[in-house]
Amino acid sequence: MGFTSGCGCCSVGWKSSSFLVPVGFNLSTSNGARASPTNGNRFRVIRSSASASSEPLLVKAAKGLPVSRPPAWMMRQAGRYMAVYRKLAERHPSFRERSETTDLIVEISLQPWEAFHPDGVIIFSDILTPLPTFGVPFDIEEVRGPVIQTPIRTEEGLKALHPINLDKLNFVGDSLKILKQEVGGKAAILGFVGAPWTIATYIVEGGTTRTYTNIKSMCHTAPHILRSLLSHLTEAIAEYVVYQVKSGADCVQIFDSWGGQLPPNMWEIWSKPYINEIVGIVKKRCPEIPLVLYINGNGGLLEKMKGTGVDVIGLDWTVDMADGRRRLGDDISIQGNVDPAYLFSPLDALTDEIHRVVKCAGPKGHILNLGHGVLVGTPEEAVARFFDVARSFNFESLEEKSKVVA
Numbered sequence: 001m002g003f004t005s006g007c008g009c010c011s012v013g014w015k016s017s018s019f020l021v022p023v024g025f026n027l028s029t030s031n032g033a034r035a036s037p038t039n040g041n042r043f044r045v046i047r048s049s050a051s052a053s054s055e056p057l058l059v060k061a062a063k064g065l066p067v068s069r070p071p072a073w074m075m076r077q078a079g080r081y082m083a084v085y086r087k088l089a090e091r092h093p094s095f096r097e098r099s100e101t102t103d104l105i106v107e108i109s110l111q112p113w114e115a116f117h118p119d120g121v122i123i124f125s126d127i128l129t130p131l132p133t134f135g136v137p138f139d140i141e142e143v144r145g146p147v148i149q150t151p152i153r154t155e156e157g158l159k160a161l162h163p164i165n166l167d168k169l170n171f172v173g174d175s176l177k178i179l180k181q182e183v184g185g186k187a188a189i190l191g192f193v194g195a196p197w198t199i200a201t202y203i204v205e206g207g208t209t210r211t212y213t214n215i216k217s218m219c220h221t222a223p224h225i226l227r228s229l230l231s232h233l234t235e236a237i238a239e240y241v242v243y244q245v246k247s248g249a250d251c252v253q254i255f256d257s258w259g260g261q262l263p264p265n266m267w268e269i270w271s272k273p274y275i276n277e278i279v280g281i282v283k284k285r286c287p288e289i290p291l292v293l294y295i296n297g298n299g300g301l302l303e304k305m306k307g308t309g310v311d312v313i314g315l316d317w318t319v320d321m322a323d324g325r326r327r328l329g330d331d332i333s334i335q336g337n338v339d340p341a342y343l344f345s346p347l348d349a350l351t352d353e354i355h356r357v358v359k360c361a362g363p364k365g366h367i368l369n370l371g372h373g374v375l376v377g378t379p380e381e382a383v384a385r386f387f388d389v390a391r392s393f394n395f396e397s398l399e400e401k402s403k404v405v406a
Contacts, residue, residue: 058119058188059250062290062312062333064365070358072390073120073190074383075294076373077112082380084111095140099126105175110182115380116387120190120251120367121183123175123244127194127255128202134164134236136203144207151206153214158228164236166243173247180248191249193240195256195293196233196278197271203229212261219270226270234274238281245286253292254278254310260297267301272308279309292335296372302327317371321360333365340370343382350382354389363395 055063058071079085085108089098098104108124128146131138138148152158166173180189202208204215204226218226241252259271279291293305294314305313306328313332315324317339324334338357342350358368368390374383 054185056119056185056188056250058190058367059290061365061367062251062292064311064331064333066364066395068396069393070361070363070366070368070390071119071188072368072387073118073122073187074112074370074374074386075122077116077118077122077383078108078124079374080376081374081378081383082111082115084115095126099124099129100171102171102174102178105171106178106182109175109179112383113183113187116384118187118387119390120188121179122190122192122253123172123179123249125172125192127192127199127257129172130164130169130193130236130240131199131203133166133168134232135161138202146202147207148203149206151214152203152229153218153222153225155225155228158225158232161229161232164239166239169240169243173243176244176247176249188250189248190251190253191241191244191247192253192255193237193244195254195259195271196230196237196274197262197267198256198258199233199237200226200229201258201261203233212258216262216266219266230270230274234277238278241278241282241291242285245282245289249289251290251292252282253294253314256293256295259295260301264300264304268304272304275308275310283309290333292367294335306332312367314369315371319371321357325361330362330365333367334361335367335369337369337371338386340372340375340378343370343375343378343386345382347382347385350385351389354386358393 055065056071057067057069058073061067061071080089088104088108092098092101092104098108105124109121112118113121128138131148136148136152138146140146150157150160152160176189176191183189201212201215204218205212215226241254244252254275256271256275259267262270275293282289282291290311292312292314293308293310294316295301295305296316297318298305298314298316299319302313302315302319302324311333312335313324313328315321315334315336317337319337321334321337324337328334336357338350338353342353345353354368358366361368
């Protein structure tokens with residue numbers, strides 16, 4: 001099946017055949033590491049050896065190195081759209097339990113790996129997970145979602161904050177180590193964090209919000225308090241990123257999910273400097289680890305995002321991939337950006353859209369992903385098609401053909 005039109009980029013080679021992905025991959029890895037289930041679905045490492053000799057495909061693409069095809073993963077690729085996850089959630093109804101228990105984190109993180117074999121295995125966690133470890137307890141309610149009983153909006157509230165206690169995040173570190181051994185270099189292990197502004201919205205608003213009125217008001221009525229909060233978050237998040245890298249993450253994504261709620265000039269004041277600082281700290285201590293920055297609704301921020309120093313810019317689906325590539329240039333990698341709703345469309349339409357996105361992104365420095373997370377109710381057959389199409393591209397074949405023509 002050929003490419004659809006609408007993009008002035010070079011064509012991409014296509015090899016392949018079947019669109020169906022085999023389910024139930026053997027988790028024994030090439031380097032001999034394997035996790036053995038004990039006590040039901042409990043994992044423990046029983047053997048390990050040297051790490052893979054070459055970097056995972058996703059890491060190469062993130063660094064802008066040549067790749068044979070676009071690596072692919074999906075935001076929220078583990079979760080409620082998978083029947084196996086829903087069954088597990090019935091046995092463990094608490095999200096905090098599922099996301100803060102090593103055995104469950106590993107099991108859930110590996111569910112899409114077993115089913116679809118993506119190029120990135122992201123740890124099952126939440127951007128709010130580290131909050132209690134630096135003084136901000138929270139609950140998750142069934143209807144309201146995350147709830148912070150004591151929002152921080154005053155100098156008195158700032159007194160509750162303290163340096164991050166990484167010892168209380170052992171379940172994250174242990175999970176990353178096990179995932180690293182389980183996957184054995186066949187895919188990148190992905191960690192993630194929330195950006196300071198995004199985390200601050202929850203802390204100031206007391207949970208989720210649609211208006212962001214309290215925190216936006218603080219920008220003008222109590223800027224010194226907001227700056228102090230953001231500075232504290234910056235230090236804690238930077239330490240958390242380094243911790244994830246040391247525990248086995250090959251790549252870390254920074255979610256400034258609500259950065260797009262700020263006007264661009266305000267984002268430059270209240271979000272960008274703090275992301276810059278995190279990137280600077282991480283690059284100094286872990287220079288080889290690529291960092292990805294994703295903002296929901298980032299069309300007006302692309303060029304400013306590039307200025308943070310991250311290696312990869314994630315595009316949501318409201319940005320045309322060709323326009324995003326043109327605006328960002330070829331000296332930075334990009335990620336995205338198939339509309340998650342395409343996974344509810346006929347499979348041929350999904351295939352054509354993946355072709356279009358990859359063609360517009362070009363054969364270098366592109367990680368195929370959705371423009372947002374997988375939606376609840378997404379057919380697993382469509383997720384399988386997404387990854388199978390990604391594996392079917394062949395940039396090397398295209399390069400050989402170009403040489404022959406020349």
